[in-house]
Amino acid sequence: MVMEGSLRVIAVTITLWLLSVHPNFSTSESEVRCIESERHALLKFKQDLKDPSNRLASWTAAADEDCCGWAGVLCHNRTGHVLQLHLRTFRPLYDDLRTDLQWHTQYKVYQRSRFGGKINPSLLDLKHLIYLDLSYNDFQGAQIPKFLGSMGSLRYLNLSFAGFGGLIPHQLGNLSNLHYLNLEGYYNNLHVMNLHWLSGLPSLQHLDMSGVNLSKASDWLQVTNKLPSLFELRLSDCELSCFIPPPIPSSINFSSLTTLDLSSNCFENTSIFWVFGLHNLVSLDLSYNWFQGPIPVHLQNLTSLRHLDLSENIFSTIPNWLYSFSHLEFLNLMQNFLQGTISSAIGNLTSAISIDLSENEFEGKVPRSLGNLCKLRKIGLFSNKLSQEISELLESLSRCVSNGLEILDLSYNKLSGHLIDELGQFKNLVILSLGHNSILGPIPWSIGNLSSLRLLNLETNQINGTLPQSFGQLSKLEYLYIGLNKLEGVVSELHFANLMRLTTLVASQNQLKLEVGNNWIPLFQLNSLILGSWNLGPRFPSWICSQKHLQNLDISNTGVSDAIPLSFWNLSSQFIYLNISHNQIYGEIPQIPLIFSTPSILDMGSNHFKGPLPCISSNLSYLDISNNLLSGSIFHFLCYKMNEPKNMKFLNLGKNLLLGKISNCWMKWQSLLALNLGNNNFSGAIPASIGSLINLRSLHLYNNRFSGKFPLLKNCRDLFTVDIGENEFVGSIPLWIGHRLSRLKILNLRSNNFLGQIPKEFCALTSLQILDLSHNKLLGSIPKCVNNFSTMARNSNSNDPIFLFGWSTKSSSVPFESALLVMKGKVLEYSTTLQLVKSIDLSKNNLSGEIPTEVISLQGLQSLNLSFNILKGRIPENIGVMGALESLDFSVNQLSGQVPQSMSSLTFLSHLNLSNNNLIGKIPSSTQLQSFSASSFSGNKLCGPPLIDDCSIDDVRPNTENKGSNGGREVDWFYVSMTLGFVVGFWVVWGPLLMNKQWRIMNKVIRLMGSLPKDGFLWISPSRS
Secondary structure (H helix, E strand, C coil): CHHHHHHHHHHHHHHHHHHHHCCCEECCCCCCCCCHHHHHHHHHHHHCEECCCCCCCCCCCCCCCCHHHCCCEEEECCCCCEEEEECCCCCCCCCCCCCHHHHHHHHHHHHHHCCEECCCHHHHHCCCCCEEECCCCCCCCCCCCHHHHHCCCCCEEECCCCCCCEECCHHHHHCCCCCEEECCCCCCCEECCCCHHHHHCCCCCEEECCCCECCCCCCHHHHHCCCCCCCEEECCCCCCCCCCCCCCCCCCCCCCCCEEECCCCCCCHHHCHHHHHCCCCCEEECCCCCCEEECCHHHHHCCCCCEEECCCCEEEECCHHHHHCCCCCEEECCCCCCEEECCHHHHHCCCCCEEECCCCEEEECCCHHHHHCCCCCEEECCCCEECCEHHHHHHHHCCCHHHHCCEEECCCCCCECECCHHHHHCCCCCEEECCCCCCEECCCHHHHHCCCCCEEECCCCEEEECCCHHHHHCCCCCEEECCCCEEEEEECHHHHCCCCCCCEEECCCCEEEECCCCCCCCCCCCCEEECCCCECCCCCCHHHHHCCCCCEEECCCCCCCCECCHHHHCCHHHCCEEECCCCCCEEECCCCCECCCCCEEEECCCCEEEECCCCECCCEEEEECCCCEEEECCHHHHCCCCCCCCCCCEEECCCCEEEECCCCCHHHCCCCCEEECCCCEEEECCCHHHHHCCCCCEEECCCCEEEECCCCCCCCCCCCEEECCCCEEEEECCCCHHHHCCCCCEEECCCCEEEEECCHHHHHCCCCCEEECCCCEEEECCCHHHHHCHHHHCCCCCCCCCECCCCCCCCCCCCECCEEEEECCEEEEECCCHHHCCEEECCCCEECCECCHHHHHCCCCCEEECCCCCCEEECCCCHHHCCCCCEEECCCCEEEECCCHHHHHCCCCCEEECCCCEEEEECCCCHHHHCCCHHHCCCCEEECCCCCCCCCCHHHCCCCCCCCCCCCCCCCHHHHHHHHHHHHHHHHHHHHHHHCCCHHHHHHHHHHHCCCCCCCCCCCCCCCC
């Protein structure tokens, strides 16, 4: 690979340099023995060292021991003097072919093997020592010993990442023979006041002070400029030019400088012009600074460059002259803001070995000229906006690039089309990453020809068809990511025939079925196995128990309907992530402590586990056993090993059959962020110790039989969800909620026995987006300060779910907040879309007074339910401005007046209930309102569609409101004319009858009256005698 090749070149260069410095060093194979005084000096040195892994076991005090044979010691082959001490601890390198888990495992081994303690001055007795390497150890912030400045023979001193701290002693400036000085460190633990002492090192060729705080060394450029032999200068992450740029020398004397690293500082465009005069530079690293705009034009003067790194800046365009750097081998421009299309002139970089343009905003196609760069080993273009058929791109690279290309990363783009058989021509590919595109079609059989492949990433595309059996030919494959596609069919043992190096298989969210023999034992040993949504059942896949290094396992939703073998539970100590949820796994969880050695995630939710809760390791950080059949008390689970603090952050025991009181053992659960005990049969009061969970963000106690007063949560200031609905809590709602729980987003107290008034202090909950106080015994009026609910007043919504906390694992389900809400007359559970919901439900209480007009300011509200109270007065006239409303229920109150005309503007309204009030008049006309059923308006004195009463009389009735302008009552002529009409009509009909003595006429009139129409008049003339 490219990286490995570079490291080999560096290693060979240093070895040749050491040989040139002093060719006469030897090991124990030499006949000359070490000097006795120097042997004693080494033993004294060892006494003060901490050596936890006993790396210096060969350094013994026996008289016949030759120190030239000791580990890390090299002597002169003629004089026997100690020349070199190699006491470096080798730290694992992080690269694309090592997972986080693998790296952390190897890093722990490294930590356990580091030297520590003190540096004994006995080293001064090694008068001929020319090489001292103490790098990558841990001296725990101790100052670099001043006496090292007296070791005048030293030519090579490497104290990088050795854990030293404090002020670098100026005595190091006495090492006049020094050629190599490396003081690189972490987090600016080392610092200087100035660099004047470097002037005493005229022979210095290599200087690395990366990670040293040089912010006070304003002379850094002037001093280093005077080092005549310097050919490599590395000052990365030194806080240079963050505040005051350094004074520029009148002349730049870096005549020998070939390598310059100023990355991870605060340089801007105008502060590095002196760099452009260094015509001998071969390697320049200006990454992670504050450069912006076009790449500086003066950079074109550095025509000798072979390595150029401008990544992680704010450059916007690539100038055409950059493509004329025919000697350039490594070009890194990733993580800028480069836009437009990639120029075809990139084909002029004929010496290019590695080109990385990842994480920019390039669009369009990859130019075909890239296929002319026959020396290319790496192409990095991930995370751009490239849109092209993958077949066209692969064809353009298949000319000469395919012969040597080792890394091809095109993930996170907009590539489409089908993979082609020409893919098999890239036989030297080590990394092929095409994930997160829109690639279609099947995986070609020719993929089995990629004999060097170690990592293949095709996840999150639209690849379909079956998995070709040629996968079994990829004998070097270590990492395979094919999840979130449309693959289907059977996967058999043949697919894994030669995959003995496979360590990571991520293939979830496909429709694949694994068919292997009952006694199948794979050749590989996996670290990660993610097969969620495969068909693995109904039997539990016993071959998993053969994976002795498995740390990540996801077999959720895989159709397993079986008990788990005991041998599987014995693997618990190695798991970091275990997800067996959404199956039909049954039986009891064994009552052996499930030991997890590191902070781990365990998801066993939505199965058929029964019996008591298991004992759980204190290291577990995430546990979901919800939606099972677990029963019994929570005491033994909660109070297990009370002498150990629990690392649990997420605990979900909801939807089980657990019962009894909650034990008072929460003091050791201080790390909890989310707790869900909902939908069980718990009873009794909430123990006071639950108030000690000061980091708690989410509390769900929904649907139990808890009683007593509101839980004492005053100290849980980070809470954003409190859901204690469907219980038997009593008393008034505490006033302190408004000020002590100011971050609340969700407050659900529904279906309890809370009484008293709604505290006005609630109005301080400006982040509140869901408030449910329904089904209680609350009285009084609705606070007018509801307009302080500023989150409900905004229409803007986040597109992201409400995360319970900010971490997740690859291909795992992230824990979201969830809530049960009454929306549109139905009880619904919201989770991934909960952030979109804004709701108030105060129904089924004894609230009185009027609906405050301030409620109309909540223009982001989607559901408002005030039903089954004794509210009176009018519906707010401008309620139509609440344009986000989807559900509105004011039913069963004593509201009066007319339905506001503005309600016809509620175009998103899909549920409306105004029934059983005292509303009058005509229902406003609109497509939205007339679409509801008549039951939405029944029990009032309303008319008009959708009611049967069509208001035919009311259509001609003037407004009955008093609109007089002179302070008196205006005569309502409608009622005057109606009265006069009645009088006239009465005498026209009945007057003659009263004067007619012929009673037979009266009988006829009575019979006719029985046939009068309801909506008309019947005129009757007297009969003639």
